[in-house]
Amino acid sequence: MEVECYDEKGAEVYDMVVRQIIQDLQITRAIKDLRVYVDPREPVFIIVISYEKTAPVVRIGDFTELDKEADELFIRIKDETYLPDLLAILWELEGRNNVHQTSRYEIIVDNPHTDIKNMVVHDPEEDLRKKIYDALFRIIPEGLRVVEHYSEGNIIALTASDETIKEEWLAKTSEIIAKMRKEENRYKIK
Numbered sequence: 001m002e003v004e005c006y007d008e009k010g011a012e013v014y015d016m017v018v019r020q021i022i023q024d025l026q027i028t029r030a031i032k033d034l035r036v037y038v039d040p041r042e043p044v045f046i047i048v049i050s051y052e053k054t055a056p057v058v059r060i061g062d063f064t065e066l067d068k069e070a071d072e073l074f075i076r077i078k079d080e081t082y083l084p085d086l087l088a089i090l091w092e093l094e095g096r097n098n099v100h101q102t103s104r105y106e107i108i109v110d111n112p113h114t115d116i117k118n119m120v121v122h123d124p125e126e127d128l129r130k131k132i133y134d135a136l137f138r139i140i141p142e143g144l145r146v147v148e149h150y151s152e153g154n155i156i157a158l159t160a161s162d163e164t165i166k167e168e169w170l171a172k173t174s175e176i177i178a179k180m181r182k183e184e185n186r187y188k189i190k
Contacts, residue, residue, distance in 0.1 A: 027128065033049070045140055061117065076105060
């Protein structure tokens, strides 16, 4: 983690704030690299985060068995871990009145309208990205509400100010991203 600021005390304070927020949101281990550039004289605040890969998505077939009989779909649960997520999705897609949980291990869907054979029930990367965005918006100073967003692959960057975002700030953001990628590629095993 690196905080760049002309004021050393200010950099120390932001370092502490950033560390506390990512710890509170329990994403410390998921953060590969984090860079902050802050200049209150402008005012501009840039934050760039690179995060680790996550587990693959969990599809309905990964933890259930499906049987379709007449106009009913029987879902047998092999692992209850994702049952709450599954129920929430089924209620949204099929309507709560058409989804019946007869036991901890069985769900019946009356007259299903959706083909759910390959449905994604849980996406760990999406969950992590939500937590990262939550952290970013907690870290950005309160008065800086004009935000330029960048997201590609495992990198998320925000450039924030209380006025129109200047091209030189976006160039600084791109410079931080490029430096981060270069350092990340240097440590890859080839």
